[in-house]
Amino acid sequence: MLPILQRDMTIYSLVAIAHRWGGASRGEQVCNALFGSPGAGLRHDFPSHLDEFSHRTELAYGRPDELALNATVLPYFLRFRPPEVQAEAIALMRGETVEPLKFILGLPAGPSGASMPLCTCEDCIREDKDAHGFAYWHRQHQLPGAFVCTKHGSPVLQSSVRIDGRGRSTLFLPDDPEIVSTSASFITVLQQPLLQRLSILSAAALNSILPGGYSSQILLATYQHGLKQQGLLTKCGQVRAREFVKWLRDQYHSIASLEPFNRIVDECHVEGMLRLVRKPRGNFHSACHLLLIDALFGSWDRFSSVYEWEHQMELPLIFQETPDSEESPSVCENETLVIELARRHKNGEGSVSALSKELGIDVNTAIRWLGKLGLLEIARRPKVLTHEIRAEIIQSIKCGEPFRQISMTFALSRATIDRICNEHPMLHETWRAASHERMRNVERQKLELLIRSSPDVTIAELRRAKNSGYSWLSRHDKEWLKSRSPLKTANRSRLVTKRRPRVDWSMRDHECLSALKNLEATLRFDDCERLKPMVVLRKIPNLSFSPRLDRLPESRALVIKILERAEGRRDK
Ligand SMILES: [Zn+2]
Incomplete structure (x- = not known):
């Protein structure tokens, strides 16, 4: 009997559960039955024989390439590598040996080394057992640099079994006593927000593709844009090396002793990051990219939107064919259309998107053409979160400004503001109190203004009036509302005179x-x-x-x- 492949579950977990349920004495027996090889399913990072596994399970878990991408940690390591490396890696996992895989992924020489401990989160164990009756290994927890569970914010526990060669032929599950007894995690208060951010980025690298696919040129352009925003480029576009290295070291010194970051940002290695932002040669571990993305952009979404922008700029200048056009217009006709669009836009005949639709041009292409032809100022690249902006945002949060307002003011996503707020302990509490006070002042002012403009207003009228502040104040500020004595007496006298006499x-x-x-x-x-x-x-x-x-x-x-x-x- 085989379990269902749960969300974020690894193939190794699936084999381990099948082993427990089937009652076979040795793990090799289960692997033989499922993979046609005694050792294939025992590897918890990159299993081999996926063709055979898919065949024997009659595609119940998908095609071999889908399995490699959805049920192993492989995509994390391929995110910043060209498509041919992906094809090569999947081919190895489909076949009979994955020995060369770590070499291809640059792992033995890379910063995380070849060791991949089995990792878990106690809250996930509990939830999974409640929901499914068993605990399993989550892909997100297995990523190098994922120290915090992105779902629970609790520390990811690293087990030492299998690292020292013990239990190589054992199929472990997260709630096994061997795992629990050897698991440990050491995260200080200083490291927590940083590690949480990097764990979220690692999960994003595992699950999100780069818009338009990987390109070393676009990636470099994206990094350069981030560096420029941080003031780390000279006027000629050269990286300010000394500042860059110091800037990285300052940001990450608190985690510089943790594997795998120790091989990226500690004193001996941090200068190596310069290669990543100059002309990148050689292979970089995904953790290097993620540190840089964190430093430059603060979140995957922001990085991804800049990358997408750069990708748009790299596209050849041809229009998308509309489904009903029999022949796609020539470049020359396109230019006429774009000039027409620019003219009508200047005359205020509509937005670029509305006019593009009318003229049958893809809006992104139109914007790029308008920019290239100098007809319209091209849309700005997304803003990058600098330290100054971050400080201003924190100030706004402390003043209790609504998050929607902050997000609009700084042209940043709501998620970014949420993240900044969550990074600082007690900041949310401060915001809540300040926001309450702000709100209270606004509502009090509304009510005062209304009473001043019509002194005879009754409580019933206030209650019915939209935006009088009464409704909010009656829920949150009762004492003050009561203490507004003119309001009270005014209403009472009105109520008495207005009362209908009893019928005789x-x-x-x-x-x-x-x-x-x-x-x-x-x-x-x-x-x-x-x-x-x-x-x-x-x-x-x-x-x-x-x-x-x-x-x-x-x-x-x-x-x-x-x-x-x-x-x-x-x-x-
Ligand atoms: Zn968890």
Whole structure:
């Protein structure tokens, strides 16, 4: 029996669970059955024989290449490598030996070395056991540099089994006693926010493709843009080497002793990062890229949007074919169209996107053409989070400004503002208190203004009025609302005068009765008229109210008497 492949689960977990469920005595037996090889499924990083595995499981878990990309950590290592390396790596995992794979991925010589400890998160273990009945290894936890669980924020525990050669033929699961007893993690308060950011970036590198695919040229252009924003480029576009190295060292000194960052940013290695931003030669471990991305852009989204922009700029200048056009227009015609677009845009006939749609041009292509032809200032590249901007954002958060407002002011995504807020302990609390106070002042002002402009306003009117501040204040600021004494007295006096007087039913009964008595002598019923109280009442002229007989006993008695008499007359 085989388990379902859960979200972010590794093939190794799948084999280990199958082993537990099947009751085979040795792991090799399960691997033989599933992979046709005793050792293939025992590798927890890069299993081999995936062709055979897919064949034997009748594609229940997908094609071999899908398995390599969705159920192993391979994509993390391939994210910043050309497509041919990906093809080569997958070919090895499909085949019978993965020995050359680490060499191809540059791992033995790379900063993380060849060691890949089994890693887990205690909260994930608990949740997985509750949800599925078993715990499994998550791909995200296995990445070098993933020290924090991106789901729970708890430390990722690294087990020492398998590192020293022990348990090479054992299929472990995260809640095994051997794993728990050897797991440890040492994260200081200083390291926590940094490691959390890098763990989120590692997960993004595992799961997100680069817009338009990998290109070393576009990647370099993206980094250069980030460096320029940080003031780390000279006017001629050269990297300010000494500043760059110091800048990196300052940012990452607190984690410079942790594997794999020790081989990237400690004193002996940090200068090596210069190669990554000059003319990159040789292979760089994904962790190098992720450190640089963190330093330059702060988040994967920001990096990715700059990369996408650079990718757009690299595209050849041809228009996308529209589905209904029989022939795609020539470059010359396109130029005419773009000039037409620029003219109409200048005349205020519509936005670039609306006009592009009208003229049948792809909007991105149109914008790039407008830029190239100098007809319109091209859209700006996304802003990069510098230290100055970060400090200003923190100040705005401390003042309790709404996040949406901050995000608009600094042209940064909501997620970025959230992240900055979460990086600093207690900042969210400070924001909450300040935001409450801001809100309270705004709502109080609204109410004061309304009362000042119409002093006779009643509480009921305030309650009904939109944007009077009353509703918020009645929930959050009751004491102050009560203490607004003019409001209170104004309302009370209005309420008293406005109150409707009680109905005097005996008066009404009296009035109705005398009207009936006046009517009684002359009252006649046509033959077609039904003899009902309402018919009698309708014949009374000029009552100051509409009579309700259930509240007027004497009138009621007389009406009944009149009707009885009329009935008696009809019967004769
Ligand atoms: Zn977790």
